[in-house]
Amino acid sequence: MAHQTAQRSLAGDVPGGGDRRQGLAFVVPALLLVTVFLILPALWTLYLGLTDYRLTGVQAAHPKVVGTANYTHALGDKDFRDALGRTLLFVLGSAIIGQNVLGFLLAWTLRSARRWARALVETLVLLAWILPGVVVAWLWIAFLKDQGGTLNAVLHTPGRDWWFDHPMGSLIVFNVWRGTAFSMMLFTAALSSVPPSQLESARLAGASGWQQLRDVVLPGIRGHVLTNTLLISLWTFNDFTPYLITKGEPHGASAVLPVYIYLTALPGERLGFASAISLIMLVINLLLALAYIRILRRRA
Secondary structure (H helix, E strand, O other), X not given: OHHHHHHHHHHOOOOOHHHHHHHHHHHHHHHHHHHHHHHHHHHHHXXXXXXXXXXXXXXXXXXXXXXXXXXXHHHOOHHHHHHHHHHHHHHHHHHHHHHHHHHHHHHHHHOOXXXXXXXXXXXXXXXXXXXXXXXXXXXXXXHOOOOOOHHHHHHOOOOOOHHHHOHHHHHHHHHHHHHHHHHHHXXXXXXXXXXXXXXXXXXXXXXXXXXXXXXXXXXXXXXXXXHHHHHHHHHHHOOOHHHHHHOOOOOOOOOOHHHHHHHHHOOOOOHHHHHHHHHHHHHHHHHHHHHHHHHHHHHO
């Protein structure tokens, strides 16, 4: 009897055997896609980072393994450190502060707005988020253009080149404008989960609007705040859209890390060095994610 049961189990006739096969049928294609599009490119990038591979010349035909030379060179390279500093400023200004604060203020303000006003504001904010990156880039190039730009026409400052004079400031404002929609939607959902009875009790106890926000609302949605900060920080850290607007100009002053890697790999033809920087960038992403997750668990 035990022998027959074992045979049925091997044949997949016992309860659950068919379910396991169906599960594998769904999982295997996903694993293949992950392997082909994530794992293999990551391993290839790791290999290139250990070589002096270039797009042209002798190193393109016969690349040599240089070990960790690319990584040590990157960590000591002033251009890389400057690009990393610009990227951290970009994340801090446009994501952690800009999108977080503006997204929350919009969500908090629209709670008591009329339905038509709320729908209008949400539509305009979402429109900035869903437009293709190329379209948004051209809109902001036209908006801040030195000759015939919309902002110069409004401020009566003809010839003022905002992209040249304030490259990182302009990119931060641009990214806040474009990315606030996600924070607004997340905070809108988070605020709807705060029990109205708690706010009413705080109001009856004499708490001001700021005190209600500080003592009731923010403690109740702190998990949402950290989750939103994690997501928008990683998205902004890896954002390539600034290249569509400034291409890293003037003189690399707007080259955030993804743009710097691109300029190093293709126009600069230093693919091995750029691959090493890409891996360093991946490690920074992981450290940021782990830091946020640790803070989230502490406050849970």
